[in-house]
Amino acid sequence: MKKVIITGVSGFLGEMLLQTAPVATELWGIYHTNKVMAKNVNLIAFDLTNFSLVEQFIYQIKPDAIIHAAALSKPNTCELLPESSFAINVQASEYLATLAAEYQIPFLFTSTDLVFDGKNAPYKEEDASYPICVYGEHKLIAEKNILTIYPQAIVARLPLMYGIPNRVSNFFKDWQIQLKTGQPITAFIDEYRTAAHGLDVAKGIWLLLQQQQSGIWHLGGRERMSRHEFALQMATYLGCSRKLVIPTQQKDVLMPAARPADVSLDSSKAFALGYAPQMLANFFKA
Numbered sequence: 001m002k003k004v005i006i007t008g009v010s011g012f013l014g015e016m017l018l019q020t021a022p023v024a025t026e027l028w029g030i031y032h033t034n035k036v037m038a039k040n041v042n043l044i045a046f047d048l049t050n051f052s053l054v055e056q057f058i059y060q061i062k063p064d065a066i067i068h069a070a071a072l073s074k075p076n077t078c079e080l081l082p083e084s085s086f087a088i089n090v091q092a093s094e095y096l097a098t099l100a101a102e103y104q105i106p107f108l109f110t111s112t113d114l115v116f117d118g119k120n121a122p123y124k125e126e127d128a129s130y131p132i133c134v135y136g137e138h139k140l141i142a143e144k145n146i147l148t149i150y151p152q153a154i155v156a157r158l159p160l161m162y163g164i165p166n167r168v169s170n171f172f173k174d175w176q177i178q179l180k181t182g183q184p185i186t187a188f189i190d191e192y193r194t195a196a197h198g199l200d201v202a203k204g205i206w207l208l209l210q211q212q213q214s215g216i217w218h219l220g221g222r223e224r225m226s227r228h229e230f231a232l233q234m235a236t237y238l239g240c241s242r243k244l245v246i247p248t249q250q251k252d253v254l255m256p257a258a259r260p261a262d263v264s265l266d267s268s269k270a271f272a273l274g275y276a277p278q279m280l281a282n283f284f285k286a
């Protein structure tokens with residue numbers, strides 16, 4: 001892969017993909033509204049729902065592969081703006097897959113553990129998926145349509161990701177700041193995830209592309225934890241009081257999008273391939 005296009009380069013995963021890209025790869029990053037300053041990538045801003053711009057760009061660059069990490073990625077926003085979610089999460093994703101099929105180049109779509117309803121975890125790739133929010137529904141529609149359009153495409157279902165990005169904010173960065181400054185944080189005792197470090201997930205994505213895989217892959221972490229257990233571990237490793245972590249339940253927080261209880265992923269297929277997400281403890285020891 002000499003020349004790779006990364007969509008969503010201004011997002012959390014985009015930053016992680018830039019940091020882990022194989023050397024000597026010519027990178028082209030597409031962002032939309034948030035300008036990116038990065039050295040190892042050629043940057044361009046446009047809206048991926050504008051198909052003529054997308055087509056022109058792919059035609060001009062003639063990439064060897066496309067990693068599609070752009071999305072409306074917040075479930076609550078998708079629930080409130082389903083049309084916007086459908087445009088970027090489904091239609092733009094399908095269009096990119098169509099172009100990748102036409103050019104016969106590897107295409108990796110970033111999906112989510114939220115395609116599952118959370119009632120039968122841990123989930124393997126072939127398990128039935130019944131999303132309970134618009135974001136999960138749209139990602140599942142995109143997955144199915146992409147694999148119909150282009151069966152050689154890769155669908156990487158990603159878990160909750162942690163890590164400290166430079167540009168964007170995320171729950172992990174916010175919690176770390178709050179804990180270190182003695183502010184309490186609330187965390188669900190009844191919401192389980194197999195979180196993974198964003199850099200490890202990004203390495204997993206490069207691995208799937210380098211190994212010319214296709215189909216659905218789970219890139220979850222190795223540890224199944226509730227958000228509350230996760231926060232308690234963070235407090236411990238940061239040397240902060242565990243009393244700062246206030247347990248809460250999903251029913252106590254009203255949100256537009258329903259939240260599945262347990263979407264832990266069984267990622268043994270990817271582990272066997274060499275995907276190696278670290279444990280949370282290692283992040284703090286490093």
Ligand SMILES: NC(=O)c1ccc[n+]([C@@H]2O[C@H](COP(=O)([O-])OP(=O)(O)OC[C@H]3O[C@@H](n4cnc5c(N)ncnc54)[C@H](OP(=O)(O)O)[C@@H]3O)[C@@H](O)[C@H]2O)c1
Nearest residue numbers: 008010011012013032033034047048070071073110158161
């Ligand atoms: N973060 C997680 O824990 C997590 C978990 C599971 C799956 N995922 C999936 O992983 C992928 C990356 O997530 P992320 O956390 O990096 O998301 P993010 O931080 O919210 O970034 C989203 C990216 O998409 C771009 N984008 C949105 N609408 C666009 C449009 N119409 N045209 C062009 N670009 C557009 C944004 O550009 P601007 O910011 O420049 O507007 C941004 O670069 C997504 O597919 C997401 O669904 C993420």
